[in-house]
Amino acid sequence: MRPRLPERVAAQRAQREAQSRVRTRRNVTRRDGVRLEVDGHWLTGFCSNDYLGLAQQFGVVNALQDAAAKDGAGGVASHLVCGHHAVHEALERELADWLGAPRALLFGSGFLANLGVVQALLEADDLCVQDRLNHASLIDAAHLAGCKLRRYPHLDAEGALRQLRSVPDTGAMLATDGVFSMDGDIAPLRELALIARVQHATLYVDDAHGVGVLGPDGRGSVAAARLDVSAVPLQLVTLGKALGSYGAAVVGDADLIQHLSETARPYIYTTALPPAQAAASLAAVKLARREHWRREKLDAAIARFREGAGKRGFELMASTTPIQPLLIGDDAQTLAYAQALEAQGFWVSAIRPPTVPEGKARLRFTLSALHTPADIDALLDALAWAREAIDQGFGAGMAAHAAAHA
Known part of the structure; x- marks a missing residue:
């Protein structure tokens, strides 16, 4: 007999208790x-x-409060309906300028952004090659897309090359964290960029823990590796880590960003970030750039x-x-x-x-x-x-x- 869901939940809870988890x-x-x-x-x-240390910085908090008094507490609709405010546009432009990319696109969170990028770009017969220690959102994104997922040993650029070669003649993405959230180490981005170019794969870097911290002017692990948008067409920056706010953005190639804005389900079918939250993030980005x-x-x-x-x-x-x-x-x-x-x-x-x-x-x-x-x-x-x-x-x-x- 198939176990009932409450029984399964109870059994899994008991197992976690036994394992101190x-x-x-x-x-x-x-x-x-x-x-x-x-x-x-x-x-x-x-x-x-x-x-x-920007989450409670007075300029960031003041920007949040001033925008809330003017625009209210919520985003009220998706970006493509009537939820895209001038402050959203200003934040996207500031992020793109900071990270040296043509365009940026805001998402509700880094998790949603990763789901959106992979789902919008890869199809069932395509290949997504990932570091074995990538963030869970990148793994889930490949499952959502329904593409072939291949994982290589942590930081092993040659392993990434082998996996890309394993499924030739198909659309391919090479996805990696920039800074790995549980280990704190940094991906070999220059080697991965070379591999992606040779194998005609799109390199996507989730730099949630790198932007604001690494590289010239805090522009992240991609800039620290001396790479630009031609080598890394898409890069994730979260607003809730070094920037102390909430949300995320994908920055990169203008055509790819436009495609995401029209096809990424986690972007199309969700309410926009509250304008006040975007205002706080904009203030935080300006501080991160100059301080x-x-x-x-x-x-x-x-x-x-x-x-x-x-x-x-x-x-x-x-x-x-x-x-x-x-x-x-x-x-x-x-x-x-x-x-x-x-x-x-x-x-x-x-x-x-x-x-x-x-x-x-x-x-x-x-x-x-x-x-x-x-x-x-x-x-x-x-x-x-x-x-x-x-x-x-x-x-x-x-x-x-x-x-x-x-």
Whole structure:
């Protein structure tokens, strides 16, 4: 007999509990920069994507409030009906100018943008070749498109070439994260661009975690690799990471962008971003372009964290970006570390499968321009204390408590 859905859901929940993989939401009641009040306790957050510290910057917030007073709270319709406002147009032009592309197109989120790009460009007999550690939205996008999906070993450009050669004489896209969200490392974009050109494939880079942080003027991993729109015809930039806002845009070749605007289902069939949100993003982009000190502070924070971790005997994964993972391996032990850090006033994400591969559970530290040297040093001292406590056997109780509140 086919199992009923409630029974299946209960069985899957029980399995997650047994594997220390239950996830629950935490309620943030107040936020002040990198400090957050959670369940009545103030914590210093090292799990936010607000890399440049723009989410609460007064100019960004003022732009949001002023536009809301003028245009209201909602987008009211899709862009192609009557939801496309002048501020949307201004934001698209600013993003295109910043990233050196002819055009940009706004989407409701990075996830929707990835779904839209792949679905609009690839058909059932086409090929989408992806890095094995690409973001879930790129994987889901290929499934939505119904195309052939081939994945290559992480950062393996020769593997990408082999996969592109495996299905010749068909439309092909080579898609990769620019900065990988769980590892913090950077794709070999110059090699991938060469492969895409030789194999007549379209290179698409999801630079959600690179734009604002890497490259000249914060233009991202594509600019850092000294590539332009001729090599990378389409690039994703999210507005909710380094820019501290919400939404996303695809920038690139004018003809491809026009095609997306007319055929990408997640663009056509959804309400436009609220104009006030677009105004906040526009203010954030202008700040990110001109306030280079934010990236300088961020780079200094990353260097201090890595140096301090090494001095305390921690071997971080290879990353020069704000994403600094510490591989633990065991799910329950990873939770124990996170709980021990929270007990000392720090909020750090315990990342477990299926977000990362089996046996690769980790603490994912993320740095911000708002973190002070004292914040970083205190976190590292707390991490060293947590290791000692767990090594001495105190971690069992922490793990049990963490599993119950994960």
